[in-house]
Amino acid sequence: MSDSKNSAHPGQVNTGSPASPVPANTHPEEIVAVQHVFKSVADSTGTLEILHDIDFALAAKETAAIVGASGSGKSTLLSIIAGLDTPTSGTVKLAGQDLFAIDEDERASLRARKVGFVFQSFQLLGNLTALENVMLPLELASMKNARQLAADMLARVGLGQRLGHYPKVLSGGEQQRVALARAFVVQPAVLLADEPTGSLDFATGETIMKLMFELNEELGTTLVLVTHDRGIAQRCHRRITIEAGRVSESSSHFAASV
């Protein structure tokens, strides 16, 4: 649009550092693009192929469930999307930026600004309070008002009274709430969740999933969720089934209700 340069207004919220330009040859609506990703590792018998030609793209706010048996490659795929592991070949683009065309420092910086990660085992730092755990990604992304933003997000997940608690005195469900607050507090473009309810009882898991979908909706995050739970997978727009490192099935529909 020719008049778009005049559309910014003073009240517009700026989410942080100066906007980095989106490369011209990428589709701006594709927040996650996984392109022909292969991953092999050397093992005692030669080469073990973990991922074979994984290829899909997700638009802003889209939710995708990655399902598949244990050992099928789901966690490896998530690590590659986060830029924590490298593909043997293929590329991953986050918000148009090729993750593996930049160096590790730039990748860490991009991850800090764009990606939230939630794990099955919570992965909170035991020597930090709930508040300090949630402040950490804000500090890594050099965002101002870390303490206030972290406190607000902990209140949002129902832990306003637990700011000074250490992880070991929190229940599993509470720890995962802290982890959700930590993941969402930077308002990431992408949230990656690896079996986030896998360590929780059914009822607590349901509460956590509900909260995750709510935050996803509120913040307009693109969600990639690894889950064994078919009911949870059904709540996502897309389901991508992986068998022995290959996409065996991919279906999409917009869930009637979340």
Ligand SMILES: Nc1ncnc2c1ncn2[C@@H]1O[C@H](COP(=O)(O)OP(=O)(O)O)[C@@H](O)[C@H]1O
């Ligand atoms: N660094 C590695 N070295 C060797 N094998 C690995 C490595 N990482 C993962 N694997 C193997 O790759 C397969 C997929 O692992 P993973 O991605 O964790 O599967 P999932 O999350 O679906 O259970 C498994 O067989 C696992 O043992």
Ligand SMILES: [Mg+2]
């Ligand atoms: Mg796994």
